[in-house]
Amino acid sequence: MRLLLVEDDRRIASDVASALTSAGYVVEIVRDGEEAWFLGDTEDYGAVILDLGLPGMDGLAVLKRWRSNGRHMPVLVLTARASWAERVDGIDAGADDYLPKPFRMEELLARLRSIVRRTAGHASSVVSAGDITLDERQMKVSVRGVPIALSPLEYRLVAHLLRHRGRVVSQHELDENIYGHGEDHDSNALEVLIGRVRKKLGAELIETRRGFGYLVPETPA
Amino acid sequence: MRLLLVEDDRRIASDVASALTSAGYVVEIVRDGEEAWFLGDTEDYGAVILDLGLPGMDGLAVLKRWRSNGRHMPVLVLTARASWAERVDGIDAGADDYLPKPFRMEELLARLRSIVRRTAGHASSVVSAGDITLDERQMKVSVRGVPIALSPLEYRLVAHLLRHRGRVVSQHELDENIYGHGEDHDSNALEVLIGRVRKKLGAELIETRRGFGYLVPETPA
DNA sequence: TGATCCATGTCAGCGAAATGTCAGGTCGTT
DNA sequence: AACGACCTGACATTTCGCTGACATGGATCA
Numbered sequence: 001m002r003l004l005l006v007e008d009d010r011r012i013a014s015d016v017a018s019a020l021t022s023a024g025y026v027v028e029i030v031r032d033g034e035e036a037w038f039l040g041d042t043e044d045y046g047a048v049i050l051d052l053g054l055p056g057m058d059g060l061a062v063l064k065r066w067r068s069n070g071r072h073m074p075v076l077v078l079t080a081r082a083s084w085a086e087r088v089d090g091i092d093a094g095a096d097d098y099l100p101k102p103f104r105m106e107e108l109l110a111r112l113r114s115i116v117r118r119t120a121g122h123a124s125s126v127v128s129a130g131d132i133t134l135d136e137r138q139m140k141v142s143v144r145g146v147p148i149a150l151s152p153l154e155y156r157l158v159a160h161l162l163r164h165r166g167r168v169v170s171q172h173e174l175d176e177n178i179y180g181h182g183e184d185h186d187s188n189a190l191e192v193l194i195g196r197v198r199k200k201l202g203a204e205l206i207e208t209r210r211g212f213g214y215l216v217p218e219t220p221a
Numbered sequence: 222m223r224l225l226l227v228e229d230d231r232r233i234a235s236d237v238a239s240a241l242t243s244a245g246y247v248v249e250i251v252r253d254g255e256e257a258w259f260l261g262d263t264e265d266y267g268a269v270i271l272d273l274g275l276p277g278m279d280g281l282a283v284l285k286r287w288r289s290n291g292r293h294m295p296v297l298v299l300t301a302r303a304s305w306a307e308r309v310d311g312i313d314a315g316a317d318d319y320l321p322k323p324f325r326m327e328e329l330l331a332r333l334r335s336i337v338r339r340t341a342g343h344a345s346s347v348v349s350a351g352d353i354t355l356d357e358r359q360m361k362v363s364v365r366g367v368p369i370a371l372s373p374l375e376y377r378l379v380a381h382l383l384r385h386r387g388r389v390v391s392q393h394e395l396d397e398n399i400y401g402h403g404e405d406h407d408s409n410a411l412e413v414l415i416g417r418v419r420k421k422l423g424a425e426l427i428e429t430r431r432g433f434g435y436l437v438p439e440t441p442a
Numbered sequence: 443t444g445a446t447c448c449a450t451g452t453c454a455g456c457g458a459a460a461t462g463t464c465a466g467g468t469c470g471t472t
Numbered sequence: 473a474a475c476g477a478c479c480t481g482a483c484a485t486t487t488c489g490c491t492g493a494c495a496t497g498g499a500t501c502a
Contacts, residue, residue: 031321093333137388138438139430151460152432188478189462195479196461210470210477371475372449410451417450419490431459431488 001046001116002026002093002177006036006062007078008054012101016049019105020112026176033057040066044163045073047116049108050095052079060093067094072116127162129216132205134162143201153178154197161206166218168209226250227280228259228272228299237270240326254278261287261294268295268333271316281314288315295336297329350437353426355383364422374399375418382427387439389430 003020007013008031017027025046030036033054040048040062052059063075077095090098096115099108125136133142141148141158150158156178163170171190178190194214198206207215224241227253228234238248249266251257254275261269261283269402273280284296298316318335320329338390349355354363362369362379371379392411399411415435419427428436 091335113397138436139389141435153461155433187462188464191478192462192480195481198479208478372452408451409453409489413451413491416490416492429489 002044003028004036004040004043004045004048005029006033006048006054006059007031007051009051012051016105016108020111021180024180025108026180031055033059033062037062037065040071040073041069047074047076047112049076049078052077052090060089063090063093063095076112076115078103082094127165129162129165129219130202130205132158132162132201134159141201148200150161150197150200153193154200157197158201159191161214161216167217168215170213173213223266223324224248225257225261225266225269227254227269227275227283228252229275230272233272237326237329240330252276254280258283261292266294266334268297268421270297270299270333271331272299274301284314284316297333297336299324329355350383350386350440351423351426353379353383353422355380362422369421369425371418371421374414378414378418379422382435382437389434389436391434394434 001026003025005013005017005020005027005120007016007029010031013029013031020027023180026106028039028045030039031054033211034057036050036054037057039045046137050059050063054062059077059079063077066073066075074096075094077090077098078101079090080101081097097111098112127134127136131144133145134140135142136159139155141155157174160177175192178193194206205216209215226234226238226241226248226252227319228237228270231245231252232249234252238250240371241248249260252275255278257271257275258278270410271280271284275283280298284298287294287296293315295317296315297320299320301322318332320332352365355361356363360376360380362371378395381395381399395411397415416429426437428438430436
């Protein structure tokens, strides 16, 4: 799962990021409120870990703007100031949970799992493109109603492409979202994966944009 | 909005009640588990604030009986004890949020707003999938009407999977909800448990989603 | 106290599924 | 045509989940 980590303290950011990474998440880090807002507004993250006390734009303001733009991803708020007033503000701004610094990494992981689980029902869980339907709750992919068995990696590939249908997705982005950060790329594993998915779901689903990446066309309503 | 406040300590009850009243809620107070259960079962409340440690009937038991009767109003549990195990018990019993004592009144209000905001859930006393029926009130599982004896862990497993039928449940989530701790996982105890349940209830009930978790398919009505 | 039962964890090994690797192919661009 | 990006099929390897057998440990009861 892809996470956005918003934290300006480099030391904390890298500690947290490495813990998250080894827990199997794919992590993007930003240190600035403006950029955090932009990414959270335009990209899809499974969850956001948001430090208050940021340069650029206040963390709570970022959160409120996301919420008022209809962005519902789970948000875990971190803060050094552990006053109850802040907790209240955070919850009212739309935070799903709240973690005062300093914290143990295990607790962060536990709370993260908790909010991800709790808000899992809110995601619109069925996406489709062309003949293909993806049910994220059941992790089931169907072609014209017929369920197709996909391996884990194949599923992640399809899920990511369908979530971002209508735009070109680079190989690098796919790498990051499907595998973790294993920098190998003298391998064509991704291409092989694409091939296998095409064989199962039909070659038309995924278009190749030579030199740029892959595209699942948006289906006109 | 009308609230039910279940709290046997008169001092706390009146403090909370006056705070709630001045926050605009209409509050009814009960001090006894039996009466709480009766009112919660027969009247409609926007939310319930439930203290554990009650005379008459244990708070968690009250909550469980509400839930198994199909009462799904948001419930905020107050407790002096806040261990992980308690939390798991509370969540299993159907609590929407937890607030450890002592607490700030503002935080109680914030959490109350929060659980009311996400009014969505539902819980009924009997769920079924395929040939399997789970009666949560009696903690009884049947296959085509024939009761099957399950061990405590087996029951928790089945109950969790059936409550969340129709979506893939990760091994980790099962771990957390069946056992109550975090990071042991170099054991295959859960897989063994799954195997035993399958032997008792039939292999078709639980599908394996390799790499992701398990799924009890939703049965079309 | 000891015998026994039941629930549960542990372990080793099996087999299938998943995934990576490689060695050519194909296709498009210059 | 030549180059590089991409595709494909075959094969090797690794991972994952299942199973049966055994160990442990607590509860119960004579």
